Amino acid sequence: MQAKKRYLLLFSCCAFLSFGYFGYHHFKSQRQNRWYQQLSSYSDDADILHDEDIYPNRKFRSRRTSVDRDGLVPFSECRMENCFDFSRCTRDFKVYVYPIDDNVPPSSSYMKVLNIIQDSNYHTSDPSQACVFVLSLDTLDRDTLSKDYVRNMLPRIQRLPLWNNGQNHIIFNLYSGTWPDYAEDLGFDVGKAILAKASISIENFRQGFDISLPLFHKTHPERGGEEGFLDSNKFPGTKKYLLAFKGKRYVYGIGSETRNSLYHLHNERDIVLVTTCKHGESWKDHKDDRCDHDNAEYDRYDYEVLLRNSTFCLVPRGRRLGSFRFLEVMQAGCVPVLLANGWELPFSEVIDWSRSALWADERLLLQVPDMVRSINASQILQMRQQTQLMWNQYFSSIQKIVFSTLEIVADRVRRHRARSLAVWNSSPGALAVNLSFSDYLPHFPFYLTSLGISPSPRYTAVISVTHGGTGLTQTTPLYKLVKNIARSKFVEKIIVVWTSSQAPPTENRIPGGSVPVHVVVPPDRSISARHRPHPLITTDAVFSLDEDVTLTTDELDFAFTVWRTFPERIVGYPARSHHWDDAKAGWSYTSRWTNSYSMVLTGAAVYHRYWQHVYTHQSPSGLLSTVSTTKNCDDILMNFLVSAVIRRPPIKLTQRKQYKDYSSEARWVWTDPSHFHQRSVCLNTFASLLGHIPLKHSNLRLDPVLFKDKVSMQRKKYRQIEKIGS
Structure with a gap:
């Protein structure tokens, strides 16, 4: 009997506890539902920030295009289909820049930006040939407190005869x-113009129409730019500090919430997040109790050292969503950890940022350390490498930022031939893939290896004749060279580019045997003619040769065999180098026989025919x-252009020092001291125009087995x- 009472009492207690537990959570759930319903009655669902508004690969809400009663498309509804005139772009993708108004000169x-476009192949001075238009009125800084702010912008723009409510304008x-x-308002009606804008929010970004730009400093290089600082791919890719940030702390106002809380995570060991209140003229008027301590901690760390010694770098929003920190972190090879809810990342239409950056929610700041610690070493290394790839290809200079913007629009225009996202997110990037050459990836040398495709098994020999001599006999260098080429088992045809002032020989006098020989006389007889594309060249490989080269058939065949393994590079025999001369404060060209080289001259070298297109048209x-x-210097320029794209050196073959015929009439040119001085001048001119020197040094030499x-x-x-003397 006593046992029954005990079981009954135990059962009653369990029932009471169960009722209390489930009843409480049911009541709590009802309260939460009522709270959300109450909130919904005061706010739209679109006003609530969801996870897909913060993180990448989100699904965009569809927007229905509408037209107002005046037939104008509302700003938020603009898309390429209804705000862009594709009929203007049926020919080449050309850009017209308005003449500069002397009364309103642009900022530096x-x-x-304007100079870059006008000096590029995109530019046209004829507006009737233009696909898109760029204003000469300065729109970069639309902060009314800035000295660069242009007032009365709307009436100025509306007076432009080509404005057309902004259609086809960037x-x-x-x-x-x-x-x-x-x-984010620019202070004037942009109409149907495409906004290429920094710090743009997802809410105001017109998907597939606007373009998000990175915020770059006034000192950002105009052209070229430094390469990324990641000089080692050692595994693992971790550094001294796990997570780092050094920057301003906003004591009040927009953007202050996150930066004011960073001190909670700073531990002085693997996480270094330091801020300073010292910015702005009135910072002392607004300093709080923590400012003195923060300022002292801030001064302990060098910014550059911190960047280069950190695995992850925090990129919190500034007053606006974007900040200079984003590009600085990428260049340093530090993985960006973004704290800017709702920011549309730069070039997000084509760049997969999930491969090189992490997103953190500003509302969940304390979870950031656990998030970065969860990334394994292999993924860290891949992300760091990807930051360098993106920096080098699209962000290292203003020129690359502007060209990337134009190419995104160009891909929209040629929708059926647009480059894939895989091209944009891999080396050497979309800017290196010129669709006027081809839209088929196996036609480009730098994709052959990754696609598992071998280049065509034969080559076209292109012989440049600049002197020609008085005749073509069995003892002349040109005659001997053609005979050696004709014996090659890989040659498809021989093209003799005759730029000499002497009359060219007839084709039947050149001893090609069964190999077709074509004599081409360019109208301008330019030194660059040897590197121009020609309809007769149908092979992937072009074997570029000077008229007085003494290569044997074995050397020709060996060079071509090696090139087929490295189809993106220049492969050949005569190597040259460059170095910085402190005494002259410039670059110097040298032919000294050393263990290092940075150029292989195209007087005896194989390269892919795509580089002829780049040389001539890009x-x-x-x-x-x-x-x-x-x-002079056409061979140096070819090396510059190839190295700038592939970021790798050429390949030298065997140890042969001399490759010219001593009896040749052309020999005196390249042995003349003034010839070397002139080539040093070319080297410095090319470096100045490109903004950097892309040549890479190498110690590699390939010999036959x-x-x-x-x-x-x-x-x-x-x-x-x-048997050939070295």
């Missing part, structure tokens, strides 16, 4: 709004005019190479 930063902007709210006009004026080994000659494939 905006002048760089407006570049870095700063908008002013204290205290920093609104070289800045200043580079080609330098070659034309000096009648068993080369110079003490074994039977019968075992060697290229037997004649060893």
Whole structure:
């Protein structure tokens, strides 16, 4: 009986506890539902910030296009389909820049943007040929407190005869709004213009129409720019500090919430997050109790050292959503950890930022350390490498930022031939893939290896004849060279580019045997003619040769065999180098025989025919005019252009020092001391026009298997190479 009472009492207690537990949570749930319903009655669902508004790969809400009663498309509804005139872009993608108004001169930063476009192959001076238009009125800084702010912008723009309510116009902007709210409005009606804008929010970003820009400093390089600082790919990719940040602390106002809380995470060991109140003229008027301590802690760390020694770098929002920190962190090879809810990342239409950056929620700041600690070493290394790739390809200079913007619009215009996201997010990037050459990736040399495709098994020999001599006999260098080429088992055809003032020989006098020989006489007889694309060149490989080269058939075949393994590079025999000369405060060209080289001259080298297209159609006009004026340095320019794209050195073959015929009439040119001085001048001119020197040094030399080994000659494939004097 007593046992029954005990069981009954135990059952009653359990029932009471269960009722209390489930009843409480049911009551709590009802209260939460009622709270949300009450909130919903005061706010729209679109006003609530959801996770997909913060993190990448979100699903965008569809927007229905509408037209107002005046037939105008509302700003928020603009898309390429209803606010862009594709009929203007049926020919080449050209950009027209308005003439500068002397009464409203652009700022130095905006002048760089305009100069870059006007000096590029995009530019046209004929507005009827233009696909898109760029204002000369400075729109970069639309902060009313800025000295660069242009007033009365709307009437100025509306007076432009080509404005057409902004259709097919691109407006570049870095700063908008002013204290205290920093609104994203530019202060004038942009109409149907595409906004290429920094610090733009997801809420105001017109997907597939606007372009998000990175915020760059006034000192950002106009052209070229430094490469990323990540000089080692050692595994693991971790550094001294796990997470770091050094910057301003806003004591009050917009953007202050996150930066005011960073001190909670700072532990002086693996997490270093230091801020200072010292910014602005009135900072002392607003300092709080923590400012003195924060300022002292801030001064303990060097910014550059901190960046380069940190695995992850915090990128909190500034007064606006974007900050200079973003590009600084990328260049340093530090993985960005973004704290800017609702920020549309730069070039997000084409760049997959999930491969190189992390997103953190400003509302969940204390979770950031656990988040970065959860990333494994392999992923860290991949992300750091990707930051360097993106920096080098799209962000290291204003030129690359502007060109990337234009290419995004160009891909929208040619929708059926647009480059894939894989091209944008891998080396060498979309700017290196010129669709006027081809839209088929296997046609580009730098994709052949990754696609598992071998280049075509034959080459076209292109011989440049600049002197020609008085005749073509069996003893002339040109005659001997053609005979050696004709014996090659890989040659498809021989093209003789005749730029000599002498009359060219007939094709049947050139001893090609069964190999077709074509004599081409360019109208301008330019030194660059050897590197121009020609309909007769149908092979991937172009074997570029000077008329007095003494290469044997074995050397020709070996060079081509090596090139097929490295189809993106210049592969050949004569190597040269460059170095910085402190005495002259400039770059110097040298042919000294050393263990290092940075160029392989195209007088005896194989390269992919795509580089002919780049040389002819993508070289800045200043580079080609330098070659034309000096009648020299075309081979240096080719090395510059190839290295700038692939970021790798050429490949030298064997140890041959001399490759010219001593009896040649052309020999005196390249042995003349003034010739070397002129090439040093070219080197510095090219570096100045490009903004950097892209050449890479190498110590690699490739020889045939068993080369110079003490074994039977019968075992060697290229037997004649060893008989050549070095």
